[in-house]
Amino acid sequence: MASFPIAAVSFLDGCIFGFLARSHELTSGEATSMSILITSGAAQFLLLPYWNQSSIGLLILLTALISVRYLFLGAGVGVFFRGRPAIQTYPFLFFLFDENWALTLHQTRNNHFSLPYFLGAGVLLYFAWVTGTLAGSLFPYRELSHHESLNLLIHLIFAAILAGQWNGRRSFALWSITAVAAIVAKEFLAVEWSLVAGTVAGLLTMLLLRSFQDQRS
Amino acid sequence: MSLDSFLMIAGIAVAAYGMRCSGVWLVRRMNDVSRVLPVLQEFPGIILTAAVAPAFLDAGVAGILPLIVTSLLAARKSSLSFSSIFGFLLFLLLRSIL
Numbered sequence: 486m487a488s489f490p491i492a493a494v495s496f497l498d499g500c501i502f503g504f505l506a507r508s509h510e511l512t513s514g515e516a517t518s519m520s521i522l523i524t525s526g527a528a529q530f531l532l533l534p535y536w537n538q539s540s541i542g543l544l545i546l547l548t549a550l551i552s553v554r555y556l557f558l559g560a561g562v563g564v565f566f567r568g569r570p571a572i573q574t575y576p577f578l579f580f581l582f583d584e585n586w587a588l589t590l591h592q593t594r595n596n597h598f599s600l601p602y603f604l605g606a607g608v609l610l611y612f613a614w615v616t617g618t619l620a621g622s623l624f625p626y627r628e629l630s631h632h633e634s635l636n637l638l639i640h641l642i643f644a645a646i647l648a649g650q651w652n653g654r655r656s657f658a659l660w661s662i663t664a665v666a667a668i669v670a671k672e673f674l675a676v677e678w679s680l681v682a683g684t685v686a687g688l689l690t691m692l693l694l695r696s697f698q699d700q701r702s
Numbered sequence: 703m704s705l706d707s708f709l710m711i712a713g714i715a716v717a718a719y720g721m722r723c724s725g726v727w728l729v730r731r732m733n734d735v736s737r738v739l740p741v742l743q744e745f746p747g748i749i750l751t752a753a754v755a756p757a758f759l760d761a762g763v764a765g766i767l768p769l770i771v772t773s774l775l776a777a778r779k780s781s782l783s784f785s786s787i788f789g790f791l792l793f794l795l796l797r798s799i800l
Contacts, residue, residue: 522715552721553745559725645776650747664755683752
């Protein structure tokens with residue numbers, strides 16, 4: 486029952502993705518296939534602006550980097566899968582999402598881990614996302630003069646996701662340097678290289694801050 | 703859908719699924735992941751910042767104000783859809799009057 490409101494939001498998010506995918510010249514089949522196979526909202530939204538102008542290698546790299554949070558989600562539920570054979574573990578992880586991860590951790594506060602609970606919530610969210618994408622991609626779409634505006638909607642979605650990552654002064658320092666590097670790179674290089682340059686600058690800054698932190702402690 | 707598109711989507715799907723399995727794989731093999739996880743935790747924020755910063759600078763005031771509003775709404779636990787659509791409507795309004 487707890488999954489139903491979350492699934493409704495997932496359906497709406499899927500509709501938005503499906504509609505935006507059409508604005509980036511993906512077909513309804515391509516958008517829906519992305520949701521069926523990739524089934525990661527953050528990655529799918531992130532890839533849209535780069536879909537028709539970047540190499541497959543860059544798209545895979547971006548997917549891997551934006552999906553790093555699954556490391557944490559997996560680590561969080563991984564303890565519940567200890568002792569199970571791989572065949573009874575990894576197939577179910579296809580349905581690992583932020584929402585059923587959070588629901589599962591909440592549920593295990595007072596109860597034993599329930600694989601049907603984890604899987605049931607995950608499957609519901611999956612179908613909500615996929616059907617939402619299909620519905621959004623079939624929405625009557627006309628060549629809009631607001632294509633640039635729709636790009637900004639994607640970036641506003643990124644900003645909403647980013648807000649959840651805020652971690653005080655450390656985030657301010659990291660993100661400021663990242664932003665400056667990305668903006669400078671966009672002025673002199675192609676737009677997709679601004680993403681790479683910003684990310685590299687941010688990662689180097691992160692490692693530097695970590696080494697300072699380790700030296701002080 | 704062309705074969706090229708399908709193969710591209712399939713390749714990206716493998717990367718996404720691989721990352722889904724990575725956390726469980728790590729926990730099953732490492733006794734102590736506490737040193738690794740904090741480092742990795744900051745990756746998504748860095749990538750998203752690199753993606754959004756140039757776009758909002760290009761959009762000017764009409765883009766930066768909705769960025770702030772969307773971020774604040776999302777930080778206060780508003781849903782992704784609500785906060786981003788609200789910010790987008792604000793952007794359309796500002797663009798029409800600025």
